[in-house]
Amino acid sequence: MATAPSRPSAPADSLSDRELRAWRGMLRAHASLTKALDADLEAEHDLPLSSYEVLLHLAHADGEHMRMSDLADSIILSRSGLTRLVDRMEREGLLARESCPSDARGSFARLTDSGRAKLDAARRTHLSGVRERFLDRLTPDEQDALGDCWDRVLPAGHDAGPACGSLDP
């Protein structure tokens, strides 16, 4: 229970300042960023961040359509969660469900014109938000360093779906 404020390396049952800064900083940064970005989109385009992510992935997908499961994986959502999200978005006309010709069990979600328009409108907001609140506050070197960290932290099989390499939020 003794307070050991400036331990350089790791004791057994507590974290060093360095570890603490790295770890809790991420928690706070993530919370603060996603909240702010969601608020931005909601305020300017009446669009939740989750819907934006769906639009984005669809727009980048081949033929602007994706299987429900792939979409769920891409935006890190359970399948049931995605079903509901797609329900809502379909109701708003941002996308349409389409049955899969080669597999009657499967469905596609396809971007509608209205969905594409919404994405085009919202993209600037989101992008400038990400820049202002995050990227612009880091040097390119720091951005690279972060990228390296995530590669190490993320489970290997945890890929970001097909369009991972060229997906720009």
Added chain:
Amino acid sequence: MATAPSRPSAPADSLSDRELRAWRGMLRAHASLTKALDADLEAEHDLPLSSYEVLLHLAHADGEHMRMSDLADSIILSRSGLTRLVDRMEREGLLARESCPSDARGSFARLTDSGRAKLDAARRTHLSGVRERFLDRLTPDEQDALGDCWDRVLPAGHDAGPACGSLDP
């Protein structure tokens, strides 16, 4: 709509690979880490991560008690959210509400013996989880670099509450 995969710096309406890696990597890392850590605690100690955080902050607070608002800020939860969380934890005997003598509006949440015991038991699980899945995969330099990034990203007033400097998850 042209694909410009390896832009070194920022075009106007998309992110460079570097930016993308830094940004989406954080989203994935956060999702993956919190999910895994929560599952660990839940499996081994039947304790949600949110409750663990409350116990942790209480244990570090002066007198093992904190005002509800401060607690809410510390664990990044709305006040109503905290009210409910404390309700649950009180029901389980992990903490107790206490009225504040100097301000009749306020309440304290105080750690109970049972809560302290729970924390002691769970601490190892959580700590080793954070290390295994996150900290141990980074070099000390990278940890420092991350810490620097978060300082820059986090809004200035966004402090982590009183016990910030010596809080070890």
Added chain:
DNA sequence: CTGCTATACTTGCGTGCGCAACCATAGCTT
């Protein structure tokens, strides 16, 4: 063709959360 298991999605249900409205008390103003 008849099962039998695996896969793709959806639905029922419970949970945890935030927002906004709501007390109760504090603390200033006159």
Added chain:
DNA sequence: AAGCTATGGTTGCGCACGCAAGTATAGCAG
């Protein structure tokens, strides 16, 4: 002291989510 505003906390409400069970189809074994 009476009134006014600010603050700390709780409650009503609705929402988005995950889990587990359900439905439909695929694809293989016999």
